[in-house]
Structure formats: structure tokens, C-alpha cells
Amino acid sequence: MPYNKVAEQDIDYLRSIADRAFIGADIHEDFSHDEMTIYGVHMPEIVVEVKSTEQVSAVLKYANERGIPVTPRGSGTGLCGGAVALYGGILLSLAQMDNIIEFDNDNFCVTLQPGVLLMTLAEQSIAHDMMYPPEPGEKSATIGGNVMTNAGGMRAIKYGVTRDYVLGLTAVLPNGNVITLGGKVVKNSSGYSLIDLLVGSEGTLAVVTELTLKLIPLPGVSLSLLVPFDSLSKSFNAVPKILQSRTNPTAVEFMQREVIEAAEQYLGLHFPDKSAPAYLLLTFDGNTRTELDTTIDKVAEICLSCGANDVFISDTQERQESIWKARGAFLEAIKTSTTDMDECDVVVPRTKLASFMELVDTLETSHGLRLRSFGHAGDGNLHIYLCKDGLSESEWEKRCAAVMDSLYISSAQMGGQISGEHGVGHAKSHYLAESLGDDAIALMRGIKHTFDPKNILNPGKVC
Numbered sequence: 525m526p527y528n529k530v531a532e533q534d535i536d537y538l539r540s541i542a543d544r545a546f547i548g549a550d551i552h553e554d555f556s557h558d559e560m561t562i563y564g565v566h567m568p569e570i571v572v573e574v575k576s577t578e579q580v581s582a583v584l585k586y587a588n589e590r591g592i593p594v595t596p597r598g599s600g601t602g603l604c605g606g607a608v609a610l611y612g613g614i615l616l617s618l619a620q621m622d623n624i625i626e627f628d629n630d631n632f633c634v635t636l637q638p639g640v641l642l643m644t645l646a647e648q649s650i651a652h653d654m655m656y657p658p659e660p661g662e663k664s665a666t667i668g669g670n671v672m673t674n675a676g677g678m679r680a681i682k683y684g685v686t687r688d689y690v691l692g693l694t695a696v697l698p699n700g701n702v703i704t705l706g707g708k709v710v711k712n713s714s715g716y717s718l719i720d721l722l723v724g725s726e727g728t729l730a731v732v733t734e735l736t737l738k739l740i741p742l743p744g745v746s747l748s749l750l751v752p753f754d755s756l757s758k759s760f761n762a763v764p765k766i767l768q769s770r771t772n773p774t775a776v777e778f779m780q781r782e783v784i785e786a787a788e789q790y791l792g793l794h795f796p797d798k799s800a801p802a803y804l805l806l807t808f809d810g811n812t813r814t815e816l817d818t819t820i821d822k823v824a825e826i827c828l829s830c831g832a833n834d835v836f837i838s839d840t841q842e843r844q845e846s847i848w849k850a851r852g853a854f855l856e857a858i859k860t861s862t863t864d865m866d867e868c869d870v871v872v873p874r875t876k877l878a879s880f881m882e883l884v885d886t887l888e889t890s891h892g893l894r895l896r897s898f899g900h901a902g903d904g905n906l907h908i909y910l911c912k913d914g915l916s917e918s919e920w921e922k923r924c925a926a927v928m929d930s931l932y933i934s935s936a937q938m939g940g941q942i943s944g945e946h947g948v949g950h951a952k953s954h955y956l957a958e959s960l961g962d963d964a965i966a967l968m969r970g971i972k973h974t975f976d977p978k979n980i981l982n983p984g985k986v987c
Contacts (some may be wrong), residue, residue, distance in 0.1 A: 585700025604949030638668025776902030
């Protein structure tokens with residue numbers, strides 16, 4: 525669909541209704557890409573910063589009438605090109621919409637704007653003796669971005685994903701109309717669940733400007749187990765036994781020694797143990813230490829019976845911080861170890877984890893491409909990073925494409941999906957089409973057309 529370019533009168537009008545607007549050399553280079561620069565640099569014609577629902581409404585109404593594309597954006601920490609302006613136009617920055625409006629402890633919820641950072645919400649929730657359970661690895665992401673990708677994270681195995689915590693929202697449609705959905709209610713069976721449709725839509729259907737999120741009481745104590753194994757297959761064999769034991773872990777992560785060593789080098793810290801090639805990292809929370817001691821003993825026994833080399837209990841603040849700080853730095857550590865990289869975010873049934881990781885090892889050898897992996901063993905979500913290192917551009921593109929094709933094809937054959945939590949953006953849209961088939965994609969495009977008949981909102985993304 526052809527779009528109008530941003531003209532002088534457009535700039536003047538947008539500056540009159542928005543908080544700030546930037547053009548030309550005043551636009552920071554960061555606005556042209558997300559965390560994965562491999563997916564191209566796309567500079568918007570104008571960056572418009574907004575601070576209210578009214579400003580968002582005015583921008584979208586004007587853009588819709590003028591036929592100018594609009595790309596919503598939070599912190600830009602995405603990994604699949606979901607918040608880059610493929611067609612130029614307006615980049616709508618929501619980063620300044622960062623107010624926490626209200627903590628409501630009686631209704632166990634918080635109301636806030638989409639630009640609030642995940643780390644800020646987590647800290648402020650604890651200060652109110654509450655917890656916001658979703659915990660994606662990128663703590664500098666905005667809550668709005670988390671909602672738009674239905675972010676999961678390490679606590680998803682026990683507490684679920686972002687969608688499970690969105691009680692209500694205010695959103696602006698592409699024509700500028702404002703809708704309010706849900707609210708401070710625990711359950712809702714009032715017609716189609718439009719909230720669930722907007723969550724995970726990657727800014728293609730509407731722009732969310734206010735959110736009401738569910739909170740839970742803050743657990744009294746949390747402990748972690750670091751469990752070394754001689755192989756990933758042994759560690760994966762322990763996962764279903766742990767989940768069947770009714771111990772209810774908060775997190776079940778897997779990692780390999782190479783990624784741990786990269787994080788050590790990146791952070792300049794010492795990981796508690798790196799003697800084994802593979803590890804499970806387990807976390808449990810509860811009301812008292814006595815309550816958790818029984819759980820930990822039971823899980824330790826299960827791990828040892830499945831071939832674990834040892835079980836290390838992380839029961840001090842220092843050890844907890846060193847382990848989880850390293851886990852949170854895995855992506856950046858891999859990124860700084862290579863000249864460029866691509867990422868695969870597939871999710872497969874938990875019983876297929878070992879088979880899928882065997883495939884990863886085979887592809888690394890057969891294609892001569894360094895692959896680094898870690899992820900959520902508890903829910904089958906793998907993060908596989910393809911490293912360019914010293915390859916020429918042509919050789920990198922060829923090997924990368926071949927490996928990615930194999931990963932996505934194998935995921936589908938194993939009953940998996942192309943993304944567990946990072947979304948589709950524009951980088952993975954062709955894999956989504958291959959995975960879902962024509963009928964499902966046609967339905968998604970029909971939904972998009974209903975919301976956005978002029979296709980001005982984040983065009984070129986998802987489907």
C-alpha cells in the first residue's frame with residue numbers, strides 16, 4: 525500500500541499536538557533499529573514523543589486521514605524488528621508515558637502507562653509488598669512492549685505469561701478512537717475477549733495507552749538450586765520428574781558452560797560453578813524457609829537420581845545475585861562475543877527439548893556456524909543464537925538462512941511454534957506464514973483489516 529511522505533505541514537501539526545517531535549539529523553540513530561541490527565536500519569521521517577492518550581489519539585487520527593504510517597515504540601529492546609519504521613513515516617515514542625498511576629493493594633492490581641520499565645514496576649511492586657510475576661530477561665523493556673509481545677520470562681512455568689496479568693486497558697484505534705476494555709475485575713465473560721486479541725498483537729491493531737495489571741502477594745522467601753549435569757539430555761530428563769513432583773518451581777532454566785563463561789567475561793564476575801557442560805537453574809518461592817527446605821530436599825533427590833553431578837543451594841543474597849545476574853546477561857554476553865548474530869525463539873513440547881538440542885549440535889557442526897543456546901526448560905522455550913564471527917557477509921547469510929530454516933522446520937515437525945515470547949515482527953513473518961498456513965494467516969489479516977483498514981499502524985509486521 526502506498527503511503528504519503530511526511531510534509532512540512534505534517535511536521536508543523538504534529539509538533540503542535542505532541543510533547544516533542546524530531547526530524548532529520550535530530551533523530552537519534554537508535555530509533556532506526558531494535559536490538560537486532562541484522563534486520564536492517566529503517567529511519568523514520570519524524571519521531572513524535574507523546575505523554576497522554578489524548579496526544580496519541582490526535583496523532584493517529586491525523587496520520588489515518590493523511591495516509592502516513594505510524595510505528596509505536598517503547599524502549600526498542602525487541603529482537604525481531606517489531607518496532608522499526610519499515611515504511612518511514614511517524615515513529616510514535618511511548619517511552620515518556622511512564623507514570624505509575626495507582627497501586628491498589630485491596631484489589632491486587634496496579635494501573636500505569638505503557639512506558640513504565642519492567643524493572644521499575646518490579647521494584648515498586650515489592651515496595652508495596654506485592655509482586656508482578658512476569659519476569660522477561662530484559663528488565664529495561666517497557667511494560668507496553670511486554671504486553672504487545674505477550675512476554676513470558678523465567679517465572680512463566682509457575683505464574684504464566686504477561687497475558688495472564690492484563691485485567692484492563694485503554695487503547696487508541698488507528699482512526700484515533702479510544703476504547704476501554706476490562707478493569708479491576710478478577711473475571712470477565714462479557715463478549716469477545718478483545719484484551720486477549722490486543723495482547724501479543726505487536727502494535728499492529730491499536731496503541732495501548734493505559735494498563736491495569738494483576739499483582740500477587742510478595743512471597744516471603746525465594747531460593748535457587750544450581751544443578752550441574754554431564755549432558756543437556758540428562759538435565760532435560762529431570763525436568764518432567766521435577767514438574768510431576770508437585771514442588772511447583774518458580775523457574776526451570778537450562779544453560780551450557782560456554783554461555784556461562786561468556787557471561788563471566790562480560791560481567792567480570794565469578795559464577796559459583798562451571799565444572800559441567802550443562803546446568804539446570806531452579807527457583808522456588810514460598811512463605812517460610814522451613815516450607816522450602818522440604819521442597820529443596822525432594823528436588824535435589826530427584827536431580828541426583830537423574831544423573832546430576834551435584835546440587836548447589838543458593839541460599840545467600842550474594843550467591844543469588846551472582847547466579848541471576850549472569851543469567852540475565854546471557855544475551856548481551858553472546859552479542860559482544862561476535863560480529864553479528866541472529867536469534868531463534870522457538871518453543872517445543874518439553875518432551876522434545878533433548879531432541880531439538882541434539883539438532884542444534886548437529887547443525888553447528890554441519891554448517892560450521894557457532895551456535896549458543898539457553899532458555900526455559902520448564903516450558904520448552906529455547907533461545908538459540910547464531911554467531912557470525914569471522915564469516916564473510918555472503919557466507920554468513922547463506923549459512924544463517926540454512927540453519928534458521930532447519931530450526932523452524934524441525935520445530936513445526938515436533939509440534940512447536942516459531943516464537944515462545946519474543947514475537948514475530950517483520951523478521952519472522954515468513955516463518956509464521958509457513959507455520960500457520962493460509963487459512964490462519966487470512967483470518968489474522970482479516971482482523972488487521974477490521975481494526976486498521978488503511979494499514980497505517982505498524983505495517984509490515986506479523987502477517
